[in-house]
Amino acid sequence: MKKTLLLSGLFLFLFSCGKNDKSPAAAGTRSALTVSSVQGYVVKQSVLSEQISASGTIVPAEETELHPEYSGRVVTLNLPEGAAVKKGALLLKIYDEDLKTQLQKLETQLKQAQITEKRLSDLIAVKGVSQQEYDLAALAVQTIKSDMDLLRINIAKTELRAPYDGVLGLRRISVGAYVSPATAITTIRSSGAMKLDFNIPEKYSHLIRKGQQIHFRQDGSEQDRTATVIATEQSIDPNSRNLLVRASVRDSKGLLPGNYVSVDLAIGRNQQALLIPSEAIIPQARDKQVIVSKGGKASFVTVKTGVRQAGMVEITDGIQVGDTVCTTGVLFLRPNAVINFSEVE
Numbered sequence: 627m628k629k630t631l632l633l634s635g636l637f638l639f640l641f642s643c644g645k646n647d648k649s650p651a652a653a654g655t656r657s658a659l660t661v662s663s664v665q666g667y668v669v670k671q672s673v674l675s676e677q678i679s680a681s682g683t684i685v686p687a688e689e690t691e692l693h694p695e696y697s698g699r700v701v702t703l704n705l706p707e708g709a710a711v712k713k714g715a716l717l718l719k720i721y722d723e724d725l726k727t728q729l730q731k732l733e734t735q736l737k738q739a740q741i742t743e744k745r746l747s748d749l750i751a752v753k754g755v756s757q758q759e760y761d762l763a764a765l766a767v768q769t770i771k772s773d774m775d776l777l778r779i780n781i782a783k784t785e786l787r788a789p790y791d792g793v794l795g796l797r798r799i800s801v802g803a804y805v806s807p808a809t810a811i812t813t814i815r816s817s818g819a820m821k822l823d824f825n826i827p828e829k830y831s832h833l834i835r836k837g838q839q840i841h842f843r844q845d846g847s848e849q850d851r852t853a854t855v856i857a858t859e860q861s862i863d864p865n866s867r868n869l870l871v872r873a874s875v876r877d878s879k880g881l882l883p884g885n886y887v888s889v890d891l892a893i894g895r896n897q898q899a900l901l902i903p904s905e906a907i908i909p910q911a912r913d914k915q916v917i918v919s920k921g922g923k924a925s926f927v928t929v930k931t932g933v934r935q936a937g938m939v940e941i942t943d944g945i946q947v948g949d950t951v952c953t954t955g956v957l958f959l960r961p962n963a964v965i966n967f968s969e970v971e
Contacts, residue, residue, distance in 0.1 A: 663955050663968060664952055664954060664959070664965055664966065664967055664968060665952070665953050665954040665955070665967065665968060665971070666919060666950045666951065666952055666965075666969070666970040666971070667902055667903055667906060667950065667971045668948065668950050668970060668971065669902060669941075669946065669947055669948060669949045669950070669951060670900075670947055670948075671897075671898045671899065672899050672901045673897055674899030674901065674933060674935075674940055677890060677892045678826060678827070678830060678890075678891050678933075679888060679889065679890055679891075680824045680825060680826055680888075680889045680891065681824065681825075681889070682822050682823060682824030682887045682888070683822070683823050683884065683885070683887070684822055684875070684878075684881050684883055684885040685820070685821045685822070685823055685884075686816055686821070686883045687818075687819035688790060688792065688815065688816035688819075689814070689815045689816070689883065690813065690814050690815075691810055691813050692717070692786060692789075692810070692811045692812050692813065693807055693810060694718060694720060694784075694805050694806070694807060694809060694811065695786075695807060696720055696784045696807075697720075697804075697805065697807065698721050698722070698784060698804070698805065699720065699721045699803070699804050699805075700718060700720060700721075700800075700801055700802060700803050700804075701719055701720065702719035703718055703797070703800070703801045704716055704717050704718070705717055705718070705794055705811070705812050707794060707795070707796050707812075708793065708794065708796075709794055710791070710792070710793050710794075710817055711788045711791070711792065711794060711814070712788065712791055713788055713789065713791050714787050714788060715787060716785060716787055717786045717794075717811070717812075718785070718805075718811060719784060719785055720784035720785075721784070722780075722781050722784040725781045728777055729774060729777045729778065732773055732774045732777065735770050736767065736770045736774065739763070739766045739767045739770055740767055742763050742766070743760070743763040743764055743766075743767050746760040746763045747760060786811065788814060789814070790814075790816060791816070791817065792814040792815050792816045793814070793815050793817045794814055795812050795813035795815070796812065796813075797812045798812060799811060815883060818878065819874070819875075820875040820878035820881055821856075821873065821874055821875060822840075822842060822853045822872070822873045822874075822875055822887065822889070823870060823871070823872050824842075824870075824871055824873075824887075824889045825863070825869065825871070826868060826869055826871060826891065827867065827868060828862050828867045830869075831862065834858055834869070834871055836856065837854060837855065838854070838855040838891075839852055839853070839855075840852070840853050840854075840855065840873055840889055840890065840891045841853075841889070841890045841891075842887045842889045842890065843887060843888050843890075844880075844881065844885055844886075844887050845885070845886045845887060845888070851875065851876070851877060852876050853874060853875045853876060854873055854876070855871060855872070856872055856873060856874045857871075857872050858870065858872070859871075896940075899933075900940065900942075900945065900946075900947065901935070901938040901939065901941070902916065902938065902939060902941055902951055902953075903937060903938060903939075903953045904934070904938060904939050905953050906952060906953045907931070907939060908926075908956055913928050913929075913930075914928070914930075915927060915928050915929065916929055916944070916945065916951045917951060917959055918945060918950065919949075919950045919951075919967070922964060923962050923963065923965065924952070924959045924960065924962060924965055925962075926961055927945060928944055929941050929942075929945060930942045930943040930944060950970060952965065
């Protein structure tokens with residue numbers, strides 16, 4: 627019995643000692659976390675080179691998917707895959723003997739119609755025939771000529787020629803194939819010249835101008851290349867809220883249509899920008915806030931942000947030069963809490 631009472635007394639003694647020792651230490655620890663661990667940053671004017679990065683795609687200056695204009699069987703095919711061709715070079719020929727035969731038939735009819743017209747012309751001079759008979763003969767001559775012109779056009783359509791100097795892609799048919807205007811034969815792309823298409827956010831659209839120089843790098847390469855802005859789309863994409871920009875590539879050696887590139891675009895330089903560390907920003911549901919020390923106490927201020935750089939964010943509204951913002955301990959601070967900075971940058 628005495629042993630049981632002794633153990634109970636010892637337990638109560640240890641419990642009360644532990645409680646008394648823990649409370650002051652814990653309070654001191656919490657105090658240190660919320661006060662002495664706070665670091666600050668004094669807002670000052672900085673030089674900000676506004677530069678945005680975007681993803682782009684290399685496109686050829688000219689690219690055309692070639693289709694025949696006439697339906698028929700292919701009798702001649704001159705499509706050297708991957709080879710350069712000159713404008714007007716014959717690439718494909720469709721069977722046209724039936725059209726040529728019809729043309730020969732019309733040529734014979736035309737000769738006879740012209741003889742008839744000449745005879746009636748001589749007769750009408752002596753009033754041997756009526757004017758109506760002569761007019762019908764002259765109409766027949768013109769009708770045959772029109773039919774011959776139409777046949778010549780159709781014969782020309784049986785030939786597919788290169789629309790400009792370029793490089794052919796892979797052919798999709800062989801000799802003897804039956805083709806129609808819906809049949810894709812191959813693709814031709816202009817050689818040498820390349821273009822670059824990329825998108826920028828809507829808020830920067832007013833800063834893009836024709837003739838502006840941009841820098842880009844091919845994916846997986848460190849070589850820096852340049853291009854010149856030649857045009858922009860005349861509307862903002864309603865889905866992405868981006869503006870499509872097209873630039874002319876100066877040196878396209880080693881580039882292929884469809885290449886992915888990273889674009890760096892300098893859009894301005896601000897000599898009086900206000901930059902603060904990104905860890906000072908507290909995201910909210912609809913806006914952003916920072917904690918500013920005013921009279922040694924925490925004041926939560928709503929701000930507007932601008933350009934982001936490595937570890938720094940531009941503030942366009944909400945703070946002024948000389949304000950001290952909290953960069954650490956922001957999760958522990960509450961409005962009007964006393965701030966004791968451990969370090970101020």
